[in-house]
Every structure is written in C-alpha cells, then in structure tokens.
Amino acid sequence: MLRSTQFPPVLLVRAARLRLSGRVHFPRDRVGDVVRRPGEDYEIFRKMTVDGDGPPGAAFEVGFRFARFPDRVNRWLSRIPMPLIAAQPGFRSKTWMSGRESGAFLGVYEWDTVEDAERYWDSLPMRLMRRRAAPGTLEKRSRPCRRRA
Numbered sequence: 001m002l003r004s005t006q007f008p009p010v011l012l013v014r015a016a017r018l019r020l021s022g023r024v025h026f027p028r029d030r031v032g033d034v035v036r037r038p039g040e041d042y043e044i045f046r047k048m049t050v051d052g053d054g055p056p057g058a059a060f061e062v063g064f065r066f067a068r069f070p071d072r073v074n075r076w077l078s079r080i081p082m083p084l085i086a087a088q089p090g091f092r093s094k095t096w097m098s099g100r101e102s103g104a105f106l107g108v109y110e111w112d113t114v115e116d117a118e119r120y121w122d123s124l125p126m127r128l129m130r131r132r133a134a135p136g137t138l139e140k141r142s143r144p145c146r147r148r149a
Contacts, residue, residue, distance in 0.1 A: 006123055008084060015083035023051040024086050035097060042097035042106050045075060048086060049093040056092040056110035060117035060142040062126075063106045064133040071103050078105075081125035088123055090116025104137070110145065117142040 018024050027047050035042045066074045078096060085094060090112035097106040111117040120126060121140065130138065 006088065006119075008124055011084045011087040011124075014087035018050060018086055019083075025049045025051075030095070034100070037106070040099045040102060040104065042099055042104075044095055044097050046078070046096040047093065048082060050086055050091055052092050052112065056112060056145050058111040058114040058117040058142060059145050060109040060111060060120060060140070061106065062109075062129070062138070062140045063104060064129070064139070065102070065104045065137040066132055067134040068132070071098055074105065081128060084123070084125045088116070088120055088125075091120075114142055114144055 015024075025048070027049060030044050030047060033044045035044065069077070075096075075098070085091060092110040092112065094110075095108045097108070098104070099106070109117065109120065111120070
C-alpha cells in the first residue's frame with residue numbers, strides 16, 4: 001500500500017526541491033567499474049546519490065532481465081523514474097549495473113533504514129520495473145548496512 005509520501009505528485013515536488021537545493025548528485029567516479037558477483041560480472045553505468053545525515057542504514061538489491069528492448073534502450077528508459085526514486089522516503093543512493101555477459105540488470109540501493117528499503121518494493125518505480133522484468137528473472141534482498149564510526 002502506498003503511503004501519502006509515495007504518491008507521484010508528492011514525489012515529483014520533493015524531487016524538484018532536492019534537485020534545486022543541490023542535494024542530488026550523479027558521481028561518475030565508479031562509472032565503468034566492474035563489480036564481480038557470483039556467476040556474473042556487472043559494469044556500473046550510473047549512480048545517483050541524495051545527501052543525508054550520517055551513513056545509510058540499509059541496502060536493497062534487485063536483479064532481473066528486461067522482457068523487451070536491447071540493453072542501450074533499457075539504460076535510457078531507466079532514466080525516466082529517477083526523480084520518483086530520488087524522492088522516496090529514506091532514499092540515499094542507487095547504483096545501476098548491467099551484466100557483461102547476460103545483459104541482466106542489477107540495482108543496488110542504499111536507504112536510511114531497512115523499513116525504507118522494504119517499503120520501496122511497493123513503490124511506483126518498482127511496480128513499473130516488475131512489469132518490465134522477464135518472468136522468473138527477478139531477485140531481491142534487503143539487509144542492514146554496517147554503520148561506520
């Protein structure tokens with residue numbers, strides 16, 4: 001169930017405020033890096049961060065293959081929900097990755113809390129992504145992050 005803070009008009013206003021205040025960033029320092037995961041190497045192609053207080057408290061990962069369109073089209077389409085992602089309550093960062101062999105996509109998110117991460121599963125951006133995923137390819141997990149001193 002969507003909370004009032006997850007309705008698209010509320011999120012778009014919040015996203016505009018975050019962007020205009022300079023709190024949203026698109027660091028490029030890791031773009032092109034390869035992340036080795038069991039069974040697949042993933043290449044980072046985008047990162048988005050939102051300034052927050054202290055380190056994030058949770059991580060959320062979702063992996064899948066898109067049902068349609070080639071990799072380059074899906075990379076472009078993944079830009080569309082970015083404001084709705086950045087404005088989610090508790091959002092801190094997302095790293096977009098693409099499998100070098102399979103073309104599978106992997107999103108690694110950071111959140112303020114595990115509850116924020118798990119709540120994201122029912123958000124509009126995730127519902128849209130789940131509709132575009134090829135059947136049987138969707139995997140997700142959320143976990144607490146180790147807090148740094």
